[in-house]
Every structure is written in C-alpha cells, then in structure tokens.
Amino acid sequence: MTTAAVKPASMAQALQRAMRDAMAEDPTVHVMGEDVGTLGGVFRVTDGLAKEFGEDRCTDTPLAEAGILGTAVGMAMYGLRPVVEMQFDAFAYPAFEQLISHVARMRNRTRGGMPMPITVRVPYGGGIGGVEHHSDSSEAYYMATPGLHVVTPSTVDDAYGLLRAAIASDDPVVFLEPKRLYWSKATWSPDAPSAVEPIGRAVVRRPGRSATLITYGPSVPVCMEAAEAAASEGWDLEVVDLRSLVPFDDETVCASVRRTGRAVVVHEATGFGGPGGEIAARVTERCFHHLEAPVLRVAGFDIPYPPPMLERHHLPGVDRVLDAVARLQWEAGS
C-alpha cells in the first residue's frame, strides 16, 4: 500500500469521500435529496457525486421530505441502498411518519423479509448562527424509535468510518452530522481513508480518573476543552464519545463510570426528555453502588432553539460543564 500525502481534510470532505467510496464499491448505493446533485448540497457534502456517478445515482429530488424518504423505502424494497439527505434537522420532521411507521418497522413487520438499508443523513445542532429551524438537536425523537440506529461522529476520521458503516448496514441508520463540525479539520490521507467503524461502539477520547464526561457529536470538542481546563483545577476527566446512541454501548460507558465513580452527560439537545435522561438513568441503574454523586446533565435549556444572537447562552459550553463537574459532591467522596 502506498502512503499518500497526508493533508488536512474537513469533516464535510470526509463524509463526501465516504459516500463516494461506497458508491464506487456498490452500485446499489444511491444518494438523494434536495440540492444534493448539481449543487452538491447546501453544505457541499455531496459535492461532485452527481458528476461522477450520474444523476440517477445522486438525485435532486422534488422538495418533499416525506416523498424523499417514502420513495427511498420503495427503492430499498427493490434492493437499493439509498442514502437520503435531509437538508436541515427541522426539515426532517415532514418525513417523520415514513421514518417511524415504515423505515423503522419494515424489517420487523416482514420478519426480516424486507430490510431497510437506508441511511438518513441529518445535519443537526446549532452554533452556526442559523435562523429558526436550522439548529435543532432532534436525536431524542430518533432514540425513542425502536428499529433505527442513531449515529453521530465527532471527528473527521469517524465521519468517514461511521458513514461507511451506516451505508453498509442492513438496518436504517439516522446519521446525525454536527453542522458546526463540518469545517473542523484533521490531517488525513484521503487516499487511505480511516477504518470503517462498527456501529455501536463508544470510544474513550481522553482517559481520566476523576469523573467521566459522557457526550457525543458537537459536544465532544466542548468536553475535551473542559477536560483540559479541569486538569488545571486538579480534576482528571475522562471523555467518552458515544458515537452511536442506538445501539448504546453500555459496556464502555459503564466501565468508565465504574472506574471514575462520577459522571456528567453533556449534549446540546434540550435537557427535559432529551438523550441525557436515558443515559443518566441507565448508567445509574448499572453503576449505582459505584457512584459518589448522581449523574448530572449539562444540556440545552428546555426551550425552542434561540435566535442566532442568543444561541451562545443556550449552548452548553466549557463553563457549564465545569460547573457540573464541581457539583459532583467531591467533599463527600472517596
């Protein structure tokens, strides 16, 4: 294997590359959505695919999300492997019935006769100064829907590896792309892309002994930064990047919490009814006697996503993470 020149790549480029490689390897992979063809997507994530593979393989659809996902269901019924783009998080809502009532259930409905190897790409989350409806974190809806996998990368490498795995999966995957990390870079060899990651494995991004930060997607860099800052205050924080919300990697998460005895869940989605509740509850169920303090949550407020000029007050930042860490009852502990 020749080692190609290592150069910086953005998460958007890694995602594009994942689709390109998947399309090249497997003629049943079809990309479809609004503006994914000629334009290459509003975030340029599908840039060049229509040119390389033709409009039948990378298709600008009519503007109708239920129609996009609904026709993808039919295409999957016939053996294709559709990769559907929802232009923004909030614009996936019109496709909700198709997602819940069909995509998530078709395999089960047909006793395995009709699997749904569909990847639904959803750019999600805030922090990009988007106006209303352009910054939702909608993962709680998907997590509460049995039959779906829910995956979200936080690094350029994972963006490639997880999207390849999602497309290769015989089950539907809601693939949540953290918008504000699209332009994050890594030195990356586009000629030797990173490994395809199995779906369902969390990863320890930073080992630590004092407490565990459990997080995913756009909040991973926030937690890494918080862990650095905490180090100077004497806390050695472990950061677990979930990568997959469904299936959930109980093993990795609980191993970490049992080791540290304390945990904070961090995400951008609203706190109430958000992913953190499930995560905190299952960690507590499994690690109760290892916990020195309740598992705390740092999340978006329980409000509609704010306008751009106020979003910084809503988004969980380093300070809020550190505040939560400080509230982990250190005085009482071991």
Next chain:
Amino acid sequence: MTTAAVKPASMAQALQRAMRDAMAEDPTVHVMGEDVGTLGGVFRVTDGLAKEFGEDRCTDTPLAEAGILGTAVGMAMYGLRPVVEMQFDAFAYPAFEQLISHVARMRNRTRGGMPMPITVRVPYGGGIGGVEHHSDSSEAYYMATPGLHVVTPSTVDDAYGLLRAAIASDDPVVFLEPKRLYWSKATWSPDAPSAVEPIGRAVVRRPGRSATLITYGPSVPVCMEAAEAAASEGWDLEVVDLRSLVPFDDETVCASVRRTGRAVVVHEATGFGGPGGEIAARVTERCFHHLEAPVLRVAGFDIPYPPPMLERHHLPGVDRVLDAVARLQWEAGS
C-alpha cells in the same frame, strides 16, 4: 346546588362531557378531526357534539392530519380554541412538523403575541388488541418538544378535569387518552362534573412507605393492582400518578421518593429513550442521598409495538412491576 343521581360513567363519556361543557361555555372552542362529527369519533368520544353545536363547531375534516393541525394553528391565530382529534397515536405522526415547528413554538416565536390554545387529543397505548399502528405510546416525542404541555388522565374524574383544563389552557396541550381505559367506569354525577384540575400536578393515588411507583395513564391501574399484591408480601407501595408529563411535578414526586427511599417508574412506552429515563434521571439528581437503590424502570420492550396476539408479553404487567420492586436492594437498605 341540586345533587343529581350518581351513576356510572365511562372515561369516554367524561371526555365527551368535558368538550361539551367547554363548548357550551366558550363559543371559541371548536372540535375537529376525522369522523368526529356525524359518527362521533371511532371511540364515540365526540358523540353528539356536532348535533348539539352544529358542524361548524364540531367538524369532520378531510383526511389529512397535518392539514387538520395546520388549519387549527390558523384558527388559533384568529382567536379560536381548537380541540383537535388525532384518530390513533400513530396517525398523529403526519402532523409532527406542524406540532413541533409551529404549535410548540408560535408563542415563543412571537414573544407571546400569538399563543396557541390548541388541545391535541391523542388516543394512545395498547392493550386493546389493535392491529399495527393502533397501539403506540408516543409520549417521548412530545416530552422532548419544549412549548408543549403533555397530559394524560388515568381516572374518569381526571379525564373530565384535565381535559377542561387543557382546553382552557392558553398553551398547546397534547392530551393523551389511554385507549384501554376508555371504557373504565366510575360512579360519577354527570350533572356535577369533577373539578377542573390544574395542569402540572401529580397525585398520590395510594400512600405507602416502602417504595414509590411513579406512573401515569394506562399503567396507573396496573400499579394500583401491583401495590395491592405487594401488600401481601409486606411491601407498602406508594403510587404516584403523574397526570402531567410536562410540566413535571418534581415536588410531589421527589417528596414521595425522599420519604420511601426507593422508586420504580412504570410505563408502556418503550424503555430506551422513553419517558422513564427522564423521570429516573431527575429523581436521582434530586434525591440521590435518599435513595437506597437505583430508580428502576419497568417499560415496554425496545421493539415496535407487537401484533395483538403477542401484546400481553410486551405490556408491563403486575408481575413485572413486582419483580422490579423485588430488585430494589431490600437487603442492603434501611
């Protein structure tokens, strides 16, 4: 006040009566949905309303849930108070975008200028032998949507009182009606209906000292039965009926758990990503040092709702509740 003859009434009748009284008192209350007029609804909950108030006040709409809720938004903009029926839980999904992107956000979007006094009635849950799509417990979706109230009665009295409160509320309320309790009865005087309940207050249905069962809607009778059964095994269980999932009554719930030191959350919705995660997490955050054991959850399995002949294996019954109670680490406790 004359005391009318006390006679048995079903939950369906109490709900009908709540709409009827609201319509009689307030000419801006309009009932709308599929088959709500001439037929009186597939569960007869709107029986007689079209006849009494005319088809303009109780309207058979075209068959389109997004259209129903979307036009209700417009009617609310003009000062009406729509009460919308979604025929079954799963058939509310097409209206999801209108619900999330408009109903829940319009007040906030307009700084209070355009409140959305809409009640969305959703018959929900299983146990009625319904075929696919007729038994979903979709409350997790609504709970994760700031701007909505989410309410569900478990008794005939609350059905009346809470629906009156929902219709009177200036905010949107997703009113979840437990299908399998529609025919549950209470001796009830239809001439002196029960009190209008403020939204957001849980109620202790059965006081107890050993542990708290936190539940709502269709699982309340299950928990009451479990508590009776547990008594014979020496456990004195307290049963808290949440009644309102949003706003959540932290005060009542936590007071109970602090008293008993142990808790089990019981609901029909799937466990993973379901309401129980939020409930267990927030109780743990608030009552950690009072807890003798982790808050456990008894919920539906993480699967699409089963076909009628298998649903009994899915639904949390008395035995599963008792099993969970038994796992509350009694040996270790005080």
Next chain:
Amino acid sequence: MTVQELPGAAAYRPTPPPAWKPRTDPAPLLPDPEPYRVLGTDAAAGADPELLLRLYAALVRGRRYNVQATALTKQGRLAVYPSSTGQEACEVAAALALEDRDWLFPSYRDTLAAVVRGLDPVQALTLLRGDWHTGYDPREHRIAPLCTPLATQLPHAVGLAHAARLKGDDVVALAMVGDGGTSEGDFHEALNFAAVWRAPVVFLVQNNGFAISVPLAKQTAAPSLAHKAVGYGMPGRLVDGNDAAAVHEVLGEALARARRGGGPTLIEAVTYRIDAHTNADDATRYRGEVEVEAWRAHDPIRLLERELTERGLLDDDGKRAAADAAETMAADLRERMNADPVLDPMDLFTHVYAEQTSQLREQAAQLRAELAAEGEAR
C-alpha cells in the same frame, strides 16, 4: 371580468417571461366527463369472453371470501376485517391486470387483491388475525405489506418502480388507495415524484364514497378525483369501479403505458363500500339504506353476470360451478383459520434489527425467564 374574458388577452406583444414555455398540453391528461364503462355498453362487444369468465369466477370467489372473512370476525378468529364487498371488481381486476413480475401495493382493505394474485388467504389475513404484521414474504409474491397508515404506501410504489426502471427491469407497480387517502400529503408527494421521474407506476383510487363515516363531498371539491392527475402532468382516468371489464381495461392500458416508458397514470374507480368500514363500525350512524340499495342494484357480480348471460357465455351450470369453487375456498379458509396459530413470543426480538443489540438480548433473556417461570407455574 375574469382573466379569460379579458379582451386584450389575445393581443400580447411578443415578450412573455423568458423562461416560460408552453409545457405539456393538459387536454389529454383530463379524464372523461363520465366514468368509463364496458358492461352493458357497445364496448362490451370487444371484450374477450375468456377474460370475462375469469373475472366472473374471481368476483364470485372474492365475494365469498369477503363474507367468510366477516364471519370469522364474529367468531373471534380475526381481530378486525375491512370488507371489500361491493368493491370486488376493483380488487379482482387489479390483481388480474398485473403481470407476475409486477408489484402490488395494497392498503388494509385490499387483502382480496392479494388473494386473487395468488397469495394464500390465511397469509393475507395474518395482519387482521393479529399473529403478526405481515403474513407473507413480500419479495416472493411481489406484494408489499398491507399498508395501514393512509397513502404512505404510494411513495413506496413510486420508489420501487423507479428502482426497477433504473435497473432496466420490465416491472410496473400498482398502488391502491382509497378516496380518503387522496387527501393526505403523501398522495401528493408520491404522484409528483412519479410524474417527475416518469416512474412506471399506476395509482388506483377506489372511490367507495366514504372514509369511514366521511362522505366524498367533505373530502374534496374536485370535479373528480381523477382530475387531480393534471396537476402532476399525468393522465387521469375515471372508470366505473363496479364494472370489472372496464376497470381491467383501463388498468391494462395504464400498465402498458407505464411499461413502455410513458410514465404514471391516476385512475379513479367509482365504487361503493357495501359493508360498514370494518366489522367494528356502525354504518347506520352516517348513511341510509336507500343509498346502499341503489348500489346493490349496481353490484359488480350482477353487472357481469347479466352481460355473460345475455351473451350466452354463462348458464346455471356455470354459475353453480363458480359458486361451488368459491365455497370450497371458503370452507378451506374457515377450517384453517379455526386452528390457533402457533406463536413464539421470542419473535418479538428477532427481527427488530439484523443483529440483536445488547439491550434486546437482555430483554429477550428477561422474557425467556418469565416464560419459563410461567411454564413451571402451569
């Protein structure tokens, strides 16, 4: 003064908006002003006697099937049954117009079409008996699962047809939906995608007058449901849905058109739901017997029987043979439905994902333990 009356409308100077071009001519897309009919009209002379006899046998069988399935609900052998009594011409013609390689997308009311297509009635009724959500392998039979959420199967049919065309396969999809279902957004999106993609798909709307209790007049103000076609740029066809020969012919033309790359067609078949919405419904709450009686006179079996009899193609022996065959089917169905299906509760966890998650493995273990304990307790 309306736009069309304006005197100057004909005298444009030659500067219309530059990107605007006169597009397809709408005229050929518009449906006939009246439902197309064959039986009892001169067109009947052109109909193939063998086809008519096949349709007849299937109609008789279909009616018997409806009666039997309804009876099974009373015996508690079906959770629910949405009868297609009165609509058998549509069900039968839909199944018989398709080639074996084509795909059928039925709604919950269309078990009969699946049965006529060759599916074992016991498999077709699985959903309604309640032992599983689908009782057959859709790919083996090229019949999509019976669809309950209204109109959601239509984009599936479009996607499948589109995929088949991309692959170069000679496959057409036939999607069935009710009059009420045409009000759903998914109807609109599906038809639009189909037309833009020129997908080989045919949409058959059975306008049976009601969506549960809601009559057509509260569902639409359109001249006909077939008129919706022009808004998508596809032809709309209006047909007497109780005239099996007419439905078969119109469907055949639309399927042929799709097959030769001509794109989708929307067909409205005007028919009537003779029974209540399902066995659980009380139709007397929203409609009168007079209306039902008028439609009984226009019964699909009667229409075809009269034609066949007049033309000397059917005599009492023939009728008896058809009835006997139907009776045999019904007896077999009754007998097999009276056996309790063998169920394995562990199936609840088997097909949620290709590979069971650790969470589902835990839950499966829990249920297995419970079942074992139950077994011991017995």
Next chain:
Amino acid sequence: MTVQELPGAAAYRPTPPPAWKPRTDPAPLLPDPEPYRVLGTDAAAGADPELLLRLYAALVRGRRYNVQATALTKQGRLAVYPSSTGQEACEVAAALALEDRDWLFPSYRDTLAAVVRGLDPVQALTLLRGDWHTGYDPREHRIAPLCTPLATQLPHAVGLAHAARLKGDDVVALAMVGDGGTSEGDFHEALNFAAVWRAPVVFLVQNNGFAISVPLAKQTAAPSLAHKAVGYGMPGRLVDGNDAAAVHEVLGEALARARRGGGPTLIEAVTYRIDAHTNADDATRYRGEVEVEAWRAHDPIRLLERELTERGLLDDDGKRAAADAAETMAADLRERMNADPVLDPMDLFTHVYAEQTSQLREQAAQLRAELAAEGEAR
C-alpha cells in the same frame, strides 16, 4: 386504444354508478394557456394610472430595499438574506391588493411584501438579523410570522380564513409560497381544506424557476403549477409575475371572489430569482448568465417604466423622485440596522409558556447567575 377513443364510449346504457354525479365543470377552473399580461398589451389601456404609479414607486423602493438588505449581509448586520430582486412585482402587488383588515402569510423570502404592507423594515428583518424569530406583532399588522418550513404556512392561512368566515368577518387571507414549496404535502392538504371549506383564501405561488438549485423541471411535470388548482376544485390562474399590473389585477379578482364567498384561488406568477437563493448561495453552480440576462430584460421595473413612459405618466423627474424616496428609505434602514439591537438573554425563558414552569424557573435562575458572574468578571 385510449379510453377516450373507444367507439362505445358514447353509447352507455342508462345505468352509471348510482352515487356518481357529474360534479363541477372543470373548464372554468383551468388556467389560461399563457401567463396573463397587462403591460405592453391592449389590457394596459384599462389599467388605472394612479395604481400604476403607486406600483412603480413601490417597485423602485422594493428593489432598493433588496439591494440594501443584501449589502447588510456583507456588513454582518444580517445573518442571511433571501433576496426578492426580480420578484418585486409579486411582492408589491400582493401587499397592495390586500385590504387593511386582510391577512398576509409570507414565506422567508417575502419580507418585502410585509414592508410594502406597512411594516417597519427593521421589524421585518428581525428574523434575518437574528435577534428574535419574529420582529413584530402579527395581530397588529395582520401579517403572520415569516415562515421558514416550506408550505407549512398555507394551512395556517386556510384556518385563519375559515375562522374569519365562521365569525362573519370580511377578511381574506393571502398565502405566499414558492414553486418548490408546491411539492410539499402541506401545499396539497392546505388547498384541499380550502376548497372543501370554501375558505376565503388566495394562494400565490411565485414560480421563480428554482428551489435553491433545483429547476422547475425537476420539481414538477405539470403543464403549469396553476393546473394543480383543478384537482382541488378551485380556479387556477397563470400570470406574468414580473408584470405588476397583471399580478395586481389577477390577485384583486381572486381576493374579490374569496370575499364574496366564492372560495379559494390558486395563482401561479411566473417570475425569476435574479440573485442567488441567499447571500450564502453560489448560483453559478447551477445556472448560466445567459438565462439571468434574458430575465433582466424582462425586469419588473423596466416593464412598468416603459409602459408609464410611453403613456406619458412618468418622466425623468418622476423617476428621480421615486429613486430619491427609495434612497431615503435605504439610508434610514442602513442607519438603524447599524445599531446593535439591545437583547435580554432572559427572554429565552419568557415566552415558552404562558406561565413559566418550575423547570424553566430553575434554568432561568441558572442563566441569571451565570450572567451576573460574567458581569462581575468583566
């Protein structure tokens, strides 16, 4: 042989399906074969000079507004701006055709219509500046919040119009949507409800050729978007969307029809988006300069200016006066948008519910403490 060609089609025996009745005649619902125009045609003679001059002043102001708002994005004063340059005739005519008591339902691209209707441009631009989601009181101005999720505002307009009619108020709703938006299910459901309810609502589709990068040909195969109307049983009208007089006239007729109880109308205005989708978009990726140039020649201001000049209603002084007025507006807008808006982060919690929940009270307290700490740190 198509259905229509069938020889027997005329010779029905008198037994059509009993419930089927010929419904509305579709003919009057069908749009003209070409976009209706006034300017440069004989119809112009009938146009009111005063109206034309009002339209002209508003167009000039509108163009200046678009240019100014676009400039504000470059200065970082707006988060994003979807320009309506080239589409001002639709924006202006929509606002001016409405009565004060009527309601306007704009999309994100229609701030100009709101401004022409009388809204302060700073308020109209609040969403796009990013200080709040809506910058005005919808009830005060009878302008619904600018709507971003495509076509979702259409059922709102129908519901409001329906409510007004039930109340006996003389109020019509005008709902604006783009060509891309017509593909959404909400478009379909809204038009259907409107027609069934005969709601006093008018739907104005600005067909500007693109939905971001997707051209109309990938959006629909319909003869025209106006042809969709017949499928709902309402009239469809096709109009040159760059001809302010024509749009105003067609809108006026439709509004009058709605007002007198005649029900909804669907209007397709054929126009063109001269600028990119928004300032963030790069239109060169999907279209050529030639096409844009052709449309620049069909510019709405030019069309009207030519008419007014030819008829002696506008001279250089008049042009200058219009330009000056527009410049004053732009200067004022620029100045006021250059001031930083005063924001209170605590507003995040104020309007989520009528009454703050205990959860929100806790969270508000948290933010208040953080802000206090931040203040001290400074």
